[in-house]
Amino acid sequence: DAGITQSPRHKVTETGTPVTLRCHQTENHRYMYWYRQDPGHGLRLIHYSYGVKDTDKGEVSDGYSVSRSKTEDFLLTLESATSSQTSVYFCAISSVEGGLGYEQFFGPGTRLTVL
Amino acid sequence: QQQVKQSPQSLIVQKGGISIINCAYENTAFDYFPWYQQFPGKGPALLIAIRPDVSEKKEGRFTISFNKSAKQFSLHIMDSQPGDSATYFCAASIGNYQLIWGAGTKLIIKP
Numbered sequence: 001d002a003g004i005t006q007s008p009r010h011k012v013t014e015t016g017t018p019v020t021l022r023c024h025q026t027e028n029h030r031y032m033y034w035y036r037q038d039p040g041h042g043l044r045l046i047h048y049s050y051g052v053k054d055t056d057k058g059e060v061s062d063g064y065s066v067s068r069s070k071t072e073d074f075l076l077t078l079e080s081a082t083s084s085q086t087s088v089y090f091c092a093i094s095s096v097e098g099g100l101g102y103e104q105f106f107g108p109g110t111r112l113t114v115l
Numbered sequence: 116q117q118q119v120k121q122s123p124q125s126l127i128v129q130k131g132g133i134s135i136i137n138c139a140y141e142n143t144a145f146d147y148f149p150w151y152q153q154f155p156g157k158g159p160a161l162l163i164a165i166r167p168d169v170s171e172k173k174e175g176r177f178t179i180s181f182n183k184s185a186k187q188f189s190l191h192i193m194d195s196q197p198g199d200s201a202t203y204f205c206a207a208s209i210g211n212y213q214l215i216w217g218a219g220t221k222l223i224i225k226p
Contacts, residue, residue, distance in 0.1 A: 004158075040124075040218055041218060042121075042204055042216040042217055042218040042219045043159070043204065043214075043216045044216070045213060045214075048213065058213070090158050090159075092158070102147050102149070102164075102208060102214070103149070103161045103164070104161070104214065105160075105161075106158025106159050106160065107158055108156075108157065108158055109156075109157075109158055
């Protein structure tokens with residue numbers, strides 16, 4: 001998975017609790033993304049980062065925050081988890097170098113269940 | 116205008132047949148059109164991509180056909196194999212690193 005790890009891989013939590021998902025890359029890529037994947041919706045961008053401490057919102061950012069203090073780590077936080085945030089979360093990275101420059105490499109995903 | 120509409124949602128093809136998945140878009144500013152393949156339990160992976168200055172790109176059994184005037188692009192899988200069974204996503208972007216994704220097509224190749 002192109003030097004991308006996500007932790008945890010599975011998590012069950014209760015409504016109202018905070019949750020943090022971690023994405024770690026060893027590729028030194030500039031861009032990092034958090035997506036959620038739900039049946040019938042494909043992949044929806046939550047937040048992305050274009051450098052250390054540089055982040056921006058995606059199409060479904062409500063209820064989520066992110067931080068990137070190091071090139072290799074991108075954290076996604078659900079401040080107060082809700083059942084609608086039950087999903088599979090994918091981290092992705094991309095770089096300006098190589099190929100068309102837009103290829104995104106995905107991590108293995110985190111399956112989050114909010115009860 | 117930012118949407119990418121993908122069809123069909125699911126597709127069953129006999130081994131050796133041709134699998135065809137279609138995508139349509141509205142925003143003529145899109146300049147990069149990739150297809151990603153996802154196996155169960157894995158993240159998506161880039162399969163093939165095209166820019167609008169060409170009408171077709173072929174890599175092995177996989178071909179993207181691009182129709183700029185119709186604002187459509189499609190993925191053709193020739194001689195489909197059971198190992199091609201996966202979910203396929205089309206996407207588009209406008210000169211930056213944010214992809215707009217289709218909803219996905221679950222492809223099953225019957226032996």
